Amino acid sequence: MELKIGEKIAVYRKNKGYTQEQLGELVGVSGQAVSKWENGGVPDTYLLPRISSVLGVSIDALFGTEKKISEYTDDEMLDKLFHFCLQKNYTKGAFDIFHFIFETVWTLQSAYFGNETRTALDDIIEKNIGNSQITSQIINDEGTTYLSLVKDFPFLCAVFDTPEISKKILSEERFGEFFSLLSSEDGLKAVIFTQSATDSSQYTGEMMAKKIGMTFERFLEIEPLLVKYGLLSEDSLTLNDNVIKVYRKWSNPEIRPLLIMAYQFINARQCYYNFSCNRTKPYFEYR
Numbered sequence: 489m490e491l492k493i494g495e496k497i498a499v500y501r502k503n504k505g506y507t508q509e510q511l512g513e514l515v516g517v518s519g520q521a522v523s524k525w526e527n528g529g530v531p532d533t534y535l536l537p538r539i540s541s542v543l544g545v546s547i548d549a550l551f552g553t554e555k556k557i558s559e560y561t562d563d564e565m566l567d568k569l570f571h572f573c574l575q576k577n578y579t580k581g582a583f584d585i586f587h588f589i590f591e592t593v594w595t596l597q598s599a600y601f602g603n604e605t606r607t608a609l610d611d612i613i614e615k616n617i618g619n620s621q622i623t624s625q626i627i628n629d630e631g632t633t634y635l636s637l638v639k640d641f642p643f644l645c646a647v648f649d650t651p652e653i654s655k656k657i658l659s660e661e662r663f664g665e666f667f668s669l670l671s672s673e674d675g676l677k678a679v680i681f682t683q684s685a686t687d688s689s690q691y692t693g694e695m696m697a698k699k700i701g702m703t704f705e706r707f708l709e710i711e712p713l714l715v716k717y718g719l720l721s722e723d724s725l726t727l728n729d730n731v732i733k734v735y736r737k738w739s740n741p742e743i744r745p746l747l748i749m750a751y752q753f754i755n756a757r758q759c760y761y762n763f764s765c766n767r768t769k770p771y772f773e774y775r
Contacts, residue, residue, distance in 0.1 A: 493550050498526040500543040500550075514542045541575065593635055593644050597624045601762045612761060613639045621757045627765040636752075637761055643748055654772055669713045674702045678710055682719040682737045683744075690723070690734040711735075719743075 501511050509519035515538050540547045594609040616622045624635040631649040669675040681700045697707035714720040720735045
């Protein structure tokens with residue numbers, strides 16, 4: 489039997505955990521007005537957008553005219569997700585967008601694995617406290633998703649697999665040069681130092697070497713790579729008719745994901761909460 493709008497408001501209100509008084513306050517009416525709706529009354533039309541926003545549902549859903557999930561195209565579902573996130577960003581109160589992203593990815597992965605009910609991400613993380621690595625991963629010919637469920641090491645990674653991506657990676661000739669910077673103790677210390685603060689101070693080479701904890705000669709050896717890969721910018725100052733080279737640190741957000749994935753390789757334990765692999769092709773064609 490199709491529920492009337494008042495009955496639907498009651499269902500969505502209870503799902504949110506609101507009392508009639510709380511819903512009324514959020515919408516801008518009395519608790520008695522909400523009670524009247526839920527007992528057969530109909531809200532004024534101008535209140536419908538506010539009611540739908542507070543309850544987190546569409547006006548169509550309130551009237552029972554919303555399409556079934558199977559009737560939506562992929563683009564329509566993505567549009568709904570987009571507008572939901574947009575609405576969240578403008579809702580009063582704290583909204584942790586990164587937590588929501590994790591919950592969204594976790595929900596999509598759970599559905600892919602065939603879970604009949606959606607388990608909250610926080611519950612899974614709490615259940616696995618103490619594990620140094622616990623992940624949810626999907627691998628197929630279209631790409632890979634990787635979601636780390638460790639409480640103190642959460643991250644997600646998604647790779648959309650295309651021939652162009654492999655082609656670009658395999659055509660890169662500077663991997664050896666770049667990884668040589670990370671592979672030396674001094675080089676890694678220098679990279680971490682460039683990412684350790686967001687100040688815009690200028691440093692001479694001697695100051696830079698001292699702060700990193702290496703000799704000035706060693707700094708001069710790795711300085712070209714730090715500049716080349718955008719971790720330091722160089723400039724010059726004129727002081728007492730002498731031209732002095734100075735540097736500024738540049739934060740690069742790609743450094744953390746790079747080191748995170750390296751950490752996963754070093755500490756690999758193959759411990760999965762969910763794992764699915766039906767990939768039929770190699771990641772790279774070996775020549």
